Amino acid sequence: MSEVIATNQTILVVGGGISGLTAALEAAECGKQVILLEKAPSVGGRVSQLYKYFPKLCFPTCGLEIQYRRLKANKNVRLLTMAEVTGVTGEAGNFNVSVKVSPRYVNENCTACGECEKAVSTEFDDEFNYGMKKRKGAYLTSAMAYPQRYVIDPRIVAGDDGAKAKEACKYNAVDLEMQEQELSLNVGAVVWATGWKPYDAAKIQPYGYDRYDNVISNVEFERMLDPFGPTGGKIVRPSDGQAPKNIAFIQCAGSRDQNHLKHCSRICCMATLKQTTYIKEQLGDDCKSTVYYIDIRAIDRIDDFHRMVKADPNVTFVKSKVANITGGADDNVLLNGVDTEGYHRYRNEHDLVVLATGMESTVPAGVLPTGVEINEHNFIELDSDSGIYGAGCSSDALDVNRAAQNATAAALRAIQVVTRVAGQEG
Amino acid sequence: MSNPNQAMVEKYRSNFLKEVEANVEEGHWVKMCMQCGVCSGSCPLGPHWEHPPQEIFMMIRAGKREEVLGSSSMWMCTSCYNCIARCPRGLPITHIMHGLATYAKRLGLQPKTQPTAKFSQLFWSNLTKTGRVNELKLGLSLYFMNGFANGIKTALKMQDVGLGMYKTGRLNPLEILGGHSIKDTGGLQKMLKKAFEIEEAKIAEYKG
Ligand SMILES: Cc1cc2nc3c(=O)[nH]c(=O)nc-3n(C[C@H](O)[C@H](O)[C@H](O)COP(=O)(O)OP(=O)(O)OC[C@H]3O[C@@H](n4cnc5c(N)ncnc54)[C@H](O)[C@@H]3O)c2cc1C
Ligand code: SF4
Ligand code: SF4
Numbered sequence: 001m002s003e004v005i006a007t008n009q010t011i012l013v014v015g016g017g018i019s020g021l022t023a024a025l026e027a028a029e030c031g032k033q034v035i036l037l038e039k040a041p042s043v044g045g046r047v048s049q050l051y052k053y054f055p056k057l058c059f060p061t062c063g064l065e066i067q068y069r070r071l072k073a074n075k076n077v078r079l080l081t082m083a084e085v086t087g088v089t090g091e092a093g094n095f096n097v098s099v100k101v102s103p104r105y106v107n108e109n110c111t112a113c114g115e116c117e118k119a120v121s122t123e124f125d126d127e128f129n130y131g132m133k134k135r136k137g138a139y140l141t142s143a144m145a146y147p148q149r150y151v152i153d154p155r156i157v158a159g160d161d162g163a164k165a166k167e168a169c170k171y172n173a174v175d176l177e178m179q180e181q182e183l184s185l186n187v188g189a190v191v192w193a194t195g196w197k198p199y200d201a202a203k204i205q206p207y208g209y210d211r212y213d214n215v216i217s218n219v220e221f222e223r224m225l226d227p228f229g230p231t232g233g234k235i236v237r238p239s240d241g242q243a244p245k246n247i248a249f250i251q252c253a254g255s256r257d258q259n260h261l262k263h264c265s266r267i268c269c270m271a272t273l274k275q276t277t278y279i280k281e282q283l284g285d286d287c288k289s290t291v292y293y294i295d296i297r298a299i300d301r302i303d304d305f306h307r308m309v310k311a312d313p314n315v316t317f318v319k320s321k322v323a324n325i326t327g328g329a330d331d332n333v334l335l336n337g338v339d340t341e342g343y344h345r346y347r348n349e350h351d352l353v354v355l356a357t358g359m360e361s362t363v364p365a366g367v368l369p370t371g372v373e374i375n376e377h378n379f380i381e382l383d384s385d386s387g388i389y390g391a392g393c394s395s396d397a398l399d400v401n402r403a404a405q406n407a408t409a410a411a412l413r414a415i416q417v418v419t420r421v422a423g424q425e426g
Numbered sequence: 427m428s429n430p431n432q433a434m435v436e437k438y439r440s441n442f443l444k445e446v447e448a449n450v451e452e453g454h455w456v457k458m459c460m461q462c463g464v465c466s467g468s469c470p471l472g473p474h475w476e477h478p479p480q481e482i483f484m485m486i487r488a489g490k491r492e493e494v495l496g497s498s499s500m501w502m503c504t505s506c507y508n509c510i511a512r513c514p515r516g517l518p519i520t521h522i523m524h525g526l527a528t529y530a531k532r533l534g535l536q537p538k539t540q541p542t543a544k545f546s547q548l549f550w551s552n553l554t555k556t557g558r559v560n561e562l563k564l565g566l567s568l569y570f571m572n573g574f575a576n577g578i579k580t581a582l583k584m585q586d587v588g589l590g591m592y593k594t595g596r597l598n599p600l601e602i603l604g605g606h607s608i609k610d611t612g613g614l615q616k617m618l619k620k621a622f623e624i625e626e627a628k629i630a631e632y633k634g
Contacts (some may be wrong), residue, residue, distance in 0.1 A: 206468075206512065252462075257514035294462045323467025323512070337467035343481045345472060 017045020019392020020193035051225035092387025103178035105152035119168035133230035196359035206324035255358035265358025451525030465509035556607030
């Protein structure tokens with residue numbers, strides 16, 4: 001790997017999702033030097049795992065492709081993938097950041113021809129598809145991966161498959177000798193944008209995510225729609241691969257709850273409304289959707305979207321948080337509860353349940369210096385002087401639009417710090 | 427009161443929420459309920475409630491004093507704690523239910539034929555007399571709670587249980603003569619009387 005040069009006039013952006021990309025590009029296009037670190041083999045984050053995004057229902061390629069093009073064109077950003085921050089010390093204007101870079105075992109020569117993938121046979125759970133599908137030990141994270149460069153799973157490096165992959169590559173791109181690297185970067189400001197992970201649905205014991213095949217999470221549902229995804233783009237019941245006829249969505253599954261995430265994850269209401277449009281698009285009148293909710297939080301402009309879905313005769317809304325789920329016949333499940341509009345007790349049968357699980361912040365413990373204020377929801381507070389700024393879902397539960405705005409604001413604050421440093425150094 | 431507006435205001439005065447907050451154990455939690463319904467759906471006694479907890483909390487906020495305090499609902503609670511375990515807002519629902527029941531009883535508004543209310547009174551009288559529960563007398567008064575004939579029937583039915591308890595030392599027939607007690611029964615009575623007075627004074631502030 002070539003030398004990474006950083007000074008205290010450099011801005012470090014951690015996390016290459018839509019927020020990190022936005023912050024890095026905004027700062028770089030202002031002429032600042034930026035290092036962008038991404039833990040995964042590709043940037044793009046969770047947005048690249050969505051089928052479409054609300055409110056306009058465009059495909060994620062649309063927003064991301066523009067960012068990738070800006071990234072490719074900009075000399076001021078240095079992107080490091082498979083890189084993770086292990087510690088930060090110092091203060092605004094002068095941070096020391098230690099970084100661990102994991103070996104990809106594939107170098108810049110890779111043309112993404114895919115010969116190595118064909119040559120190997122061992123398969124692993126595909127992280128990009130939340131384990132709903134397998135991938136080979138030599139793989140591209142997704143068709144949209146950036147950089148378009150293959151990865152060799154460390155678990156095959158020492159075995160036959162490693163040798164086969166190396167042999168198959170005509171461009172000498174497979175390098176099984178690559179080692180883990182430790183870097184130490186001196187930077188002036190940090191934008192922290194490591195985003196979110198789906199709240200672990202199995203922790204919501206009464207909903208039986210771990211007991212019933214046909215209880216899935218909203219991120220899994222999202223993957224079903226991808227033509228390259230685990231079901232080839234079809235909405236199906238995991239138990240038998242059949243098209244469902246009667247889907248339930250359970251809102252606030254693990255959010256707004258003292259026992260789970262205390263915060264409102266803010267996007268799951270809209271995500272569910274959006275997902276009902278997928279059902280309409282694919283299954284039409286053959287499938288009904290029922291949304292169980294406490295209150296629908298589709299704020300300001302996106303309320304129009306809420307009204308549009310409400311007008312759909314195939315979508316029903318039940319004002320109630322489901323108390324628990326029990327098993328029914330034919331791998332169906334029964335949703336039990338009492339509704340708030342009249343206090344009627346119900347036991348409703350559905351053939352597929354989507355838990356609208358929320359977003360859990362991934363701000364790590366014990367990595368950031370003590371001056372950085374992290375609130376009870378594990379989001380970075382908008383503290384102005386620490387020199388480390390949370391962006392996107394590291395600062396709050398946000399949709400893409402708001403995450404990008406928030407990231408731009410974080411970039412501006414980081415720019416102020418390095419500009420101040422530049423002024424002092426003359 | 428001739429003005430119908432005034433009459434409505436009087437009917438729905440939100441003072442009842444304040445009254446509950448002041449006089450009912452854990453009553454200050456009632457306003458935290460977000461009406462999600464998880465407690466109602468989680469209660470194993472659910473189908474037998476006149477009003478599930480979620481509805482009770484809304485009725486309190488709507489000022490339905492007589493309906494709430496006269497309801498049999500709180501008396502149905504078996505303290506399984508399912509609702510507390512699941513409530514997303516952390517309301518101590520079980521405790522509020524018992525608090526409401528106690529308060530209704532104190533005001534004499536509880537449903538007159540409610541068996542749990544009757545039993546609770548028997549238990550309380552039994553316990554406070556000597557400071558110790560007299561199992562034998564409590565058992566007997568429970569058997570005869572619904573009349574003499576019923577009592578004999580229950581006593582016969584429970585014979586084996588009674589014998590078993592006797593054999594394992596859980597039931598002493600001599601208890602019928604008065605039974606064991608704490609050292610200072612008089613002191614206990616005084617304490618309880620004082621506590622009762624303090625509660626009465628508090629209740630007087632909000633008593634409808
Ligand atoms: C089911 C569902 C559907 C949604 N649908 C929509 C929608 O339709 N429209 C919409 O606007 N929003 C939607 N959202 C919200 C959207 O996903 C987020 O707004 C968006 O992902 C936020 O981007 P981000 O960059 O802040 O975080 P992320 O997308 O999580 O990106 C974080 C990046 O940081 C990397 N990273 C993580 N940890 C580290 C580390 N320690 N070091 C380095 N890198 C790290 C990750 O690999 C990732 O690339 C949806 C959310 C859910 C749950
Ligand atoms: S956005 Fe909706 S589903 Fe998600 S936590 Fe908030 S209210 Fe619940
Ligand atoms: S579970 Fe809690 S918040 Fe929900 S209705 Fe019951 S008391 Fe209210």
